[in-house]
Amino acid sequence: QSALTQPASVSGSPGQSITISCTGTSSDVGGYNYVSWYQQHPGKAPKLMIYDVSNRPSGVSNRFSGSKSGNTASLTISGLQAEDEADYYCSSYTSSSTLKVFGTGTKVTVL
Amino acid sequence: QVQLQESGPGLVKPSETLSLTCAVSGYSISSGYYWGWIRQPPGKGLEWIGSIYHSGSTYYNPSLKSRVTISVDTSKNQFSLKLSSVTAADTAVYYCASGRQLVTETYWGQGTLVTVSS
Numbered sequence: 001q002s003a004l005t006q007p008a009s010v011s012g013s014p015g016q017s018i019t020i021s022c023t024g025t026s027s028d029v030g031g032y033n034y035v036s037w038y039q040q041h042p043g044k045a046p047k048l049m050i051y052d053v054s055n056r057p058s059g060v061s062n063r064f065s066g067s068k069s070g071n072t073a074s075l076t077i078s079g080l081q082a083e084d085e086a087d088y089y090c091s092s093y094t095s096s097s098t099l100k101v102f103g104t105g106t107k108v109t110v111l
Numbered sequence: 112q113v114q115l116q117e118s119g120p121g122l123v124k125p126s127e128t129l130s131l132t133c134a135v136s137g138y139s140i141s142s143g144y145y146w147g148w149i150r151q152p153p154g155k156g157l158e159w160i161g162s163i164y165h166s167g168s169t170y171y172n173p174s175l176k177s178r179v180t181i182s183v184d185t186s187k188n189q190f191s192l193k194l195s196s197v198t199a200a201d202t203a204v205y206y207c208a209s210g211r212q213l214v215t216e217t218y219w220g221q222g223t224l225v226t227v228s229s
Contacts, residue, residue, distance in 0.1 A: 045219040
């Protein structure tokens with residue numbers, strides 16, 4: 001089971017919106033609504049930002065939203081802020097024996 | 112609020128067994144949730160190692176399955192990871208995590224770096 005494909009980096013200016021893609025297959029992203037997104041600041045543990053494609057855990061800013069179309073999931077950050085600069089990882093359930101797969105990770109830079 | 116704290120040796124010799132424990136506070140393991148381990152080699156991405164349900168059912172990444180054991184100790188409210196026959200490729204920050212779903216980690220420990228070296 002290969003990792004889900006994410007762009008290596010995405011950047012934007014404060015206040016702008018950016019979108020991070022996460023591409024898989026019909027065996028994972030496209031086949032199930034079990035896509036999650038995690039934010040990881042340097043030297044810190046990942047933090048759950050989105051689960052089940054588009055749900056936000058309590059306490060996560062509504063500037064973060066998730067969606068899915070076909071085999072590609074997306075995380076959109078609106079009103080980009082300096083504190084959003086971090087690495088972001090998607091993950092998905094997979095029907096392969098692996099059960100769970102992470103994305104390759106995307107570094108978000110706030111210009 | 113569930114809080115997790117990893118503990119264990121930071122240095123393991125090649126071919127030996129890596130053993131880590133995750134202490135849980137704020138929630139009783141026996142009440143529910145999945146309890147799992149994820150690792151991250153230096154400068155690289157996340158890799159799911161495996162999880163255990165509160166009932167004892169285990170789920171492992173096939174790429175590590177032959178070397179991994181995850182267990183729960185409800186009396187101490189903690190769960191553990193054992194990874195045998197380690198090599199330098201197993202050097203990573205190891206995180207314990209938990210959540211209501213197998214595939215969603217809501218709560219994370221702060222992570223512990225384990226280096227495999229002689």
